[in-house]
Amino acid sequence: MRAMVLDKPKRRLELRDVPKPRPGRGQLLVRISACAVCRTDLHVLDGELPDPKLPLILGHQIVGRVEEIGEEANSKFHIGDRVGIPWLGWTDGECAYCRSNRENLCDRARFTGYTIDGGYAEFTVADTRFCFYLPDRYNDVEVAPLLCAGLIGYRSYRKTGDARRLGIYGFGNAAHLIAQIALYEKRDLFVFTRPGDVATQQAAKELGALWAGGSDEMPPEKLDAAIIFASVGPLVPMALRALAKGGIVVCGGIHMSDIPSFPYADLWEERIITSVANLTRRDGEEFFELAPRVPVQTKTETFHLEQANTALDRFRAGELKGTAVLTIAE
Numbered sequence: 001m002r003a004m005v006l007d008k009p010k011r012r013l014e015l016r017d018v019p020k021p022r023p024g025r026g027q028l029l030v031r032i033s034a035c036a037v038c039r040t041d042l043h044v045l046d047g048e049l050p051d052p053k054l055p056l057i058l059g060h061q062i063v064g065r066v067e068e069i070g071e072e073a074n075s076k077f078h079i080g081d082r083v084g085i086p087w088l089g090w091t092d093g094e095c096a097y098c099r100s101n102r103e104n105l106c107d108r109a110r111f112t113g114y115t116i117d118g119g120y121a122e123f124t125v126a127d128t129r130f131c132f133y134l135p136d137r138y139n140d141v142e143v144a145p146l147l148c149a150g151l152i153g154y155r156s157y158r159k160t161g162d163a164r165r166l167g168i169y170g171f172g173n174a175a176h177l178i179a180q181i182a183l184y185e186k187r188d189l190f191v192f193t194r195p196g197d198v199a200t201q202q203a204a205k206e207l208g209a210l211w212a213g214g215s216d217e218m219p220p221e222k223l224d225a226a227i228i229f230a231s232v233g234p235l236v237p238m239a240l241r242a243l244a245k246g247g248i249v250v251c252g253g254i255h256m257s258d259i260p261s262f263p264y265a266d267l268w269e270e271r272i273i274t275s276v277a278n279l280t281r282r283d284g285e286e287f288f289e290l291a292p293r294v295p296v297q298t299k300t301e302t303f304h305l306e307q308a309n310t311a312l313d314r315f316r317a318g319e320l321k322g323t324a325v326l327t328i329a330e
């Protein structure tokens, strides 16, 4: 099969003919039709995440159809079914985290497109238990970005509880999806962009944000919660300063630059800073139930599998108009 392979961080991906994987016990062999590109792919590529599997096939927002079912796979899926394969690819099911409904923190978790091969390829194998059915209202390209930007965004959003005044720092793919859910749930939305990025601020207002401005500005009201999707550490004390008493800052990314020091008075009065790591299957089930009701709309730009390097370059340069989705022709 054809795959875009990463031999080492900081190298270009190479189009290569590699052996088609065989589904092991409890696994599905999936013929991939689309795989969305995530910022985490850039972090892996840049060597910002430790110990990736090498050589590696990137990609963890995979949409495809079941081609073969391995031994002892449960009967949840049938040949030909459409499935979504997310970042969380495997957990041991027995560590203290797994046994307390926190499989996202599993000590031995494996991650798609990072510690196991992902979706920049014609086929992949995936553990049946971690695959999702996807809502019918979306086609393969539309639904792909929901598998990470949507899901991890949703987990970040849930951490804000029932915050009425919600700030979002960094208005990229995840923010755009989560903003739609926040507005559907009647939250007051405040969007922070790079200072001077008037176009994005305008887009946020058109979507329904009550206010949009630069990340160096204070919102017109104190916030009950803020989610930071940009991988910029100095935003953490900025967001903290924008919070009302008892507010929470949720860092939604897997990698962030260092956070500068700040006065304790900014944290005082039960303000909270937390991060979101990975996802649980329950997040996925909830999100895929909710997304079509909103309905959450994705913006995408498609590339052929062979153009993965171009898609990544354009993502890095901020030149994309939507989430890049690689399409894989039969």
Ligand SMILES: [Zn+2]
Binding pocket: 091, 092, 093, 094, 095, 096, 097, 098, 099, 103, 105, 106, 107, 108, 109
């Ligand atoms: Zn575990």
Ligand SMILES: [Zn+2]
Binding pocket: 038, 039, 040, 041, 060, 087, 148, 149
């Ligand atoms: Zn991702």
